[in-house]
Amino acid sequence: QWPPVTCRFSRKPCYKHQPLQIFTIHGLWPSNYSNPTTPSNCVGPRFNESKLPPQLRSKLKMSWPDVESGNNTNFWEGEWRKHGTCSKQTLNQIQYFERSYEMWHSHNITKILKNASIVPHPTQTWKYSDIVSAIKTATQTTPLLRCKWDKNTQWLHEVVLCYEYNALKQIDCNRTAGCRNQQAISFQ
Helix, strand or coil: CCHHHHHHCCCCCCCCCCCCCCCCCCCCCCCCCCCCCCCCCCCCCCCCHHHCCHHHHHHHHHHCCCCCCCCHHHHHHHHHHHCHHHHCCCCCHHHHHHHHHHHHHHCCHHHHHHHCCCCCCCCCEECHHHHHHHHHHHHCCCCEEEEEEECCEEEEEEEECEECCCCCCEECCCCCCCCCCCCCEECC
16 A cells, blocks of 8 residues: 555544655455455454564564554454455464565565656656556566545555465456556556
């Protein structure tokens, strides 16, 4: 997720005056991209922050912060409860969060876009295809872009990278919903 847009559309004020200027993790969601029978809101082991090694907790504070309220533990717990437990046959809690961090770290979306000269700007907009192309060139797979809407402006909110069910191999996202392909995308 792009924190400035998350904060722009948040119903509550973000916990920091200046939102982070890097893409952060919103979640790792076992979904129907490669396994149509995978549910969400599964039942599984309860979240236990004390199981997360201190080094992993530090990595998650940087890569997976709660940019709205600042309560990382509640955010992580909610994502584990709603999505992580659906991966319990493949990933335990520690593996779920480690894998999420590894994915974020290996595909630095902020850097990928910057290398393509797609950087936050107050007035410039970009084509959907230019953003997708930059990410596809760097990751060798097609991402899904998600946008938020404000009047007639489309704001880049999230970049979704899809993986096969075991979360080991990145695959093309086979969905196109999220941003309107023919409309300019704002990114600031």
